[in-house]
Amino acid sequence: MAVSRISADAIQRIRKGKTNTVDKTTVVVKFYANDCHLCHALSDYYVDISNDEDFDEIYFFAHNINDDGGIAESLKLNGVPSIAIFQTQNGRCTKTRLLNDPDEPNEKTWYTSKYIKNFIKKEM
8 A cells, every 4th residue: 555645634633533433553754854864764674564554554654744744743652663553443543552662773764664563463
């Protein structure tokens, strides 16, 4: 599945449970900033993860915190890149989780593909 951009308003609607889904829906969001070299380097890996057959039922989005810094504060992001997973069911948000910073960050991308995949699988 392709990665699409998501607005802060759309993220807030998900968090408030204002969705039209009845079935369980999982949404993964990568938060990034224009001036973050780690964020840009992680981009291709994130797209590859979104195309993984194991995650066919998951929606992948990216949000530029430069568009609206308030969402980063409301989610208490430590910085960027950051990855969050949201699950909704019956029109309400049932789970919100942030991926912890790795013990040994990758110098190029901060997170590794394996680290992100393991997080998603654990939270599904």
